[in-house]
Amino acid sequence: MTDTPRRIMIAGNWKCYKTAAEAVQFIQAFRAYPLAEKAVDVALAPTFPALDAAVRAAEGSPIRVAAQNVFWEPDGAFTGEVSVAMLKAVGVGMVILGHSERRQYFGETDETVNRRLRAALAGGLEPIFCVGESLAEREASRTLDVIRTQIEGGLAGVDESSADRTILAYEPVWAIGTGRTATPEIAQEVHGFIRSELAKKYNKSLANRIRILYGGSVKPDNAAALMAQPDIDGALVGGASLKADVFWGIVNA
Numbered sequence: 676m677t678d679t680p681r682r683i684m685i686a687g688n689w690k691c692y693k694t695a696a697e698a699v700q701f702i703q704a705f706r707a708y709p710l711a712e713k714a715v716d717v718a719l720a721p722t723f724p725a726l727d728a729a730v731r732a733a734e735g736s737p738i739r740v741a742a743q744n745v746f747w748e749p750d751g752a753f754t755g756e757v758s759v760a761m762l763k764a765v766g767v768g769m770v771i772l773g774h775s776e777r778r779q780y781f782g783e784t785d786e787t788v789n790r791r792l793r794a795a796l797a798g799g800l801e802p803i804f805c806v807g808e809s810l811a812e813r814e815a816s817r818t819l820d821v822i823r824t825q826i827e828g829g830l831a832g833v834d835e836s837s838a839d840r841t842i843l844a845y846e847p848v849w850a851i852g853t854g855r856t857a858t859p860e861i862a863q864e865v866h867g868f869i870r871s872e873l874a875k876k877y878n879k880s881l882a883n884r885i886r887i888l889y890g891g892s893v894k895p896d897n898a899a900a901l902m903a904q905p906d907i908d909g910a911l912v913g914g915a916s917l918k919a920d921v922f923w924g925i926v927n928a
Contacts (some may be wrong), residue, residue: 681883681884682716682886682908683714683902683908684716684717684888684908685717685909685910685912685922686720686844686911687718687720687912687922688774688890688912688913688916689743689916689917690722693721693917694725695721696728698719698728699728699731701917701919702719702733702736702738703732704919705919706738708926710738710926713926713927715909715926716739717737717739717926718738718769718803719733719740720769721743722743726762726767730765730766730767739768741768741803742762742770742771743771743774744770744772744777745757745795746758748794759795759799763798763800768799768800769800769801769802769803770800771803771805772795773788773805773829774846775805775851784828785827788804789830792829792841793837796837801840803842803844803911804842804843805844805890806825806843806846807821807851808821808822813849818847818865822872826876827876835878838885842885842886842887843873843885843886844887845866845889845890846911847862849891850891852914853892856891856892857889857891859904859907862891863905866887866907869906870883870885873885887906887908888908888909889909889911890910890911892913893912893915894924895915895927895928898928910925912925
């Protein structure tokens with residue numbers, strides 16, 4: 676049981692797709708759907724160059740715009756990085772952190788994810804903090820150990836009030852962009868474990884308020900079954916978020 680019902684969130688991670696013009700076209704098309712009638716929070720995460728245009732296109736709608744990463748320092752000689760203040764200056768209020776592709780391809784670690792997370796929280800951004808295991812780790816029955824380590828490392832030094840502003844996302848790496856999806860039961864098992872770890876670290880009441888999204892080949896035809904699980908509070912959607920009608924199918928589910 677929860678203190679208050681957790682509101683479903685469907686977040687689209689566009690990864691390295693869509694120019695600013697394409698982002699605007701998507702948002703204009705998506706705004707034609709009756710979002711205000713849905714008890715669902717919707718967020719879109721374009722690339723850095725498209726953020727400003729996306730924020731402008733989403734103005735006046737329920738759509739929230741998120742960045743795909745942020746650096747922990749406010750400024751300095753850090754080529755290629757973007758600060759919290761830069762995101763806030765264009766109207767961005769959310770950020771995805773610790774995505775498996777950042778860990779796999781760009782050397783992100785629990786420590787660097789934690790530094791980014793704490794900077795985001797200190798600067799007033801709402802983070803979507805990602806955790807998840809690889810196929811090899813799952814086949815070695817290490818899923819829960821991996822998730823526990825990522826939670827401990829990612830949330831190190833994050834107090835209760837900050838954790839209360841954090842969204843988690845469970846992304847089994849073996850199900851991202853592969854067409855393979857964890858069954859609702861498999862996903863629920865891990866989501867339930869994540870909530871129990873949050874209760875141990877903080878308290879049960881706080882753990883019951885934190886939203887935990889599922890990410891891994893979510894589509895309109897499997898979204899409803901996933902969202903029906905007691906500890907799955909929405910989805911972090913990759914490829915299926917690139918077309919307005921398909922993304923709407925997930926929101927509508």
